[in-house]
Amino acid sequence: MAVERSGGGDPARTIALLWGGPPEPKVGRKPKVSVGQVVSAAISVADREGLGAMSMARVAQELGVGTMSLYTHVPGKAELIDLMADGVLRERNLAAAGTWRERIEHYADRTRAVYRAHPWMRDVSMVRPPLGPGLMDGEEFLLAALTDSGLAPRQAAVAQLAIEGYVHGAAASEVDDQQLEEVTGESGDSWWRARQVFWDDYFDVERYPVMTCLWRAGAYDVEGTVADSVRRSFDYGLGRLLDGIEGGLR
Known part of the structure; x- marks a missing residue:
């Protein structure tokens, strides 16, 4: 595509x-x-x-x-x-409530929901974005939250671009598995199970010592489905991004 x-x-x-x-x-x-x-x-x-x-x-x-x-x-x-x-993007119906972090998390959740409802959005590059109310309302929402956090104007503008880029990029990647399952009829979990032979017979523990160390420490133990893992990764990335912004306020 x-x-x-x-x-x-x-x-x-x-x-x-x-x-x-x-x-x-x-x-x-x-x-x-x-x-x-x-x-x-x-x-x-x-x-x-x-x-x-x-x-x-x-x-x-x-x-x-x-x-x-x-x-x-x-x-x-x-x-x-x-x-x-x-x-x-207008379907997000963003509502300004809660702390500045909670409002940004709300923005992220609503944006993810749009991509899940309309997976074709991952096939639209918005590097040169449509300057309509759906996009602009989202940017205003982010900037209001970031300004309320105490960031200086220039910092708020840069942080808004960072958050918007992360959320849209991660949301687009997330629907890849959804689209593939619809096209192929095979879930992400099933796809990985069919490739267990790689880990059993071909993975070289000496060539990949760091991966091996993490694996033995339980870092790759899967809780739930692939979708659950993707959600945890999304939340972790957004949380660390907001931690960095918050750290700049001190």
Whole structure:
């Protein structure tokens, strides 16, 4: 699956669409569909069939209209991907409550939930992000929490980028196993069990002494499923990142 990139469409048209404009025409025949319906249909297709299956023609088929009618609302696939990505980020419904750390943990949990609900998000590179309300509301939420922590303005801005990068990157990696299980029908736990022969017959304890030492000390003892292990790793990484930020306040 090729990675799609946000921010690749016409800037002025994309930004207008992200923020609710331009308005629907008031004269002539009433449009068969709206921008919101186009975006919702595109998300539904990507949820069921993957981002690779999402095209203007496929979305038109989903809506039961001609492909050309979509271009009245959305210039093309590049702009549509921006609308889709920002649309699912709006689903986070971030609520400002608790300490600054608790609010950031809430942001992380809600972002992970979005990636689990829409695994195709891992196939969208947002290095050049869609500047819509879904993204911007999340950044405002993080910055408010970090400012309340006592960080200086420049530190808060840098910390926000670090947290956002970690959460989105880790959430995208987490859904890999989910997608593979759906495609192959094999769970991550089953995949690892089938490769036990590597550890039994091929792993070289002398070549990998540190791994061996940790293994013998119980470092790799698995509690629960692969998903449980991934969650513990996610929480550990986020916790240490927030510890570092907190340490800079002293």
